Amino acid sequence: MTCKEIAARCPAYLSGEMEPESARVFAEHLRNCRACNEEVERQITLDSLLRRSILSEKVDTTALDRTVRAHIALERRSFSPRWLAVAAGIAAILLAGALSYRAMFASPPPKLCVDAARDHRSEVTLAQHRRWLSDPNAVADLGQRNGIPASLLAALVPPGYRFEHGKLCRLGGEVFLHLVYAQGGAEFSVYLRSSGTQSLSLQQVQTGGEHIAYVRTDRYTAMFVTDRSSAAALSLARSAAPALIA
Amino acid sequence: MPHSSSLLRVARRLSSDAASAEDLVQETLLHAWRNFRQFRSGTNARAWLFRILLNAVYAQSRRQRAEPVTLGISSSAEERLPDFTASGMSEFDAADVARAFAALPARHRTVLLLGVVEGFTCREIAGILSLPVGTVMSRLSRARHALRVQLSSAAKCAGKGAS
Numbered sequence: 047m048t049c050k051e052i053a054a055r056c057p058a059y060l061s062g063e064m065e066p067e068s069a070r071v072f073a074e075h076l077r078n079c080r081a082c083n084e085e086v087e088r089q090i091t092l093d094s095l096l097r098r099s100i101l102s103e104k105v106d107t108t109a110l111d112r113t114v115r116a117h118i119a120l121e122r123r124s125f126s127p128r129w130l131a132v133a134a135g136i137a138a139i140l141l142a143g144a145l146s147y148r149a150m151f152a153s154p155p156p157k158l159c160v161d162a163a164r165d166h167r168s169e170v171t172l173a174q175h176r177r178w179l180s181d182p183n184a185v186a187d188l189g190q191r192n193g194i195p196a197s198l199l200a201a202l203v204p205p206g207y208r209f210e211h212g213k214l215c216r217l218g219g220e221v222f223l224h225l226v227y228a229q230g231g232a233e234f235s236v237y238l239r240s241s242g243t244q245s246l247s248l249q250q251v252q253t254g255g256e257h258i259a260y261v262r263t264d265r266y267t268a269m270f271v272t273d274r275s276s277a278a279a280l281s282l283a284r285s286a287a288p289a290l291i292a
Numbered sequence: 293m294p295h296s297s298s299l300l301r302v303a304r305r306l307s308s309d310a311a312s313a314e315d316l317v318q319e320t321l322l323h324a325w326r327n328f329r330q331f332r333s334g335t336n337a338r339a340w341l342f343r344i345l346l347n348a349v350y351a352q353s354r355r356q357r358a359e360p361v362t363l364g365i366s367s368s369a370e371e372r373l374p375d376f377t378a379s380g381m382s383e384f385d386a387a388d389v390a391r392a393f394a395a396l397p398a399r400h401r402t403v404l405l406l407g408v409v410e411g412f413t414c415r416e417i418a419g420i421l422s423l424p425v426g427t428v429m430s431r432l433s434r435a436r437h438a439l440r441v442q443l444s445s446a447a448k449c450a451g452k453g454a455s
Contacts, residue, residue, distance in 0.1 A: 055429070057407070057428075057432040061412075062413070063414055082399050093436075096393060096439065098386060099389035100301065100305070100405070102386050113318060118322070180315060215366075262369060
């Protein structure tokens with residue numbers, strides 16, 4: 047290898063892309079040629095200086111990441127043909143039973159639903175995480191302490207979903223257990239509290255971009271919040287209703 | 293988001309201001325998300341993201357009709373490599389190097405960021421920039437050369453880097 051060839055092939059040597067035999071010949075030339083050896087040493091030092099200089103810059107991507115996640119969440123719920131198809135399918139299945147819920151659809155959204163939608167947006171959609179518990183046993187303990195049996199938590203998980211995490215939160219001055227379930231990249235929230243009321247109702251409301259199914263039984267208040275569609279929220283609530291009533 | 297720090301670091305060095313850099317990275321990540329089907333499984337996702345970023349940088353330059361920053365060195369200066377040793381070079385601090393780097397043309401900054409800072413191989417850079425590997429290697433050599441010329445100018449002013 048000549049000095050000119052060494053200069054030409056130096057970038058491949060420095061990036062470690064040289065074939066073993068070529069690297070051996072290259073290194074041998076450096077051992078025997080002081081000028082080339084010093085030149086390569088200078089390049090290695092220069093690379094190190096440049097790397098240190100650029101990497102010393104602090105890069106905070108918190109706001110950027112949050113914005114991108116929010117855009118993705120918005121697009122996912124607005125434009126996903128897959129979810130539109132799923133929503134359409136659920137809507138068709140629910141069509142037969144829709145009449146019985148019509149009166150409830152017209153009801154104004156309870157303030158709790160608005161609070162739940164806001165909480166879901168900040169905590170789940172925009173991922174402004176607080177202290178979540180991801181251990182199902184720890185969340186079950188938390189539920190027990192707030193009058194929600196572990197068996198109910200297990201029964202709430204719709205088929206195909208997995209439990210992600212949970213925590214306590216305060217909505218409308220009342221403490222709720224906030225649970226998040228996921229299926230692929232899609233997440234939904236359940237806000238659950240043990241209540242002493244004697245009413246039984248189910249409302250489906252939409253506030254902002256979130257769809258909420260609001261369930262109140264004689265023992266529990268539960269809100270199922272999703273970004274997908276009203277039909278999806280209702281489906282989640284109907285899936286959990288037997289466990290809430292039992 | 294995966295690789296957002298690296299993408300933002302590179303975007304800041306290639307765009308006119310911090311806000312533009314954030315816009316470029318946001319555009320890159322959203323483009324990647326929307327077009328994930330175009331990503332070939334088993335290939336380098338990081339290189340794919342940087343390719344999207346660089347395309348966005350070029351598109352922004354075209355929109356702004358920005359003139360690339362030129363080094364403005366004479367051909368005779370290009371032929372005379374500064375004569376400081378490796379140990380003399382270590383006298384330069386991060387700010388000296390950052391200033392010299394900022395004065396380089398965009399094409400030189402691009403290959404140095406990808407190859408030296410982000411650790412892409414010449415072959416990967418060739419894929420990102422849609423250039424032949426040989427062109428990438430010669431561009432990297434010229435970029436290192438140009439950086440040393442810039443540092444040489446700084447050294448003359450500050451009395452640093454002498455062997």
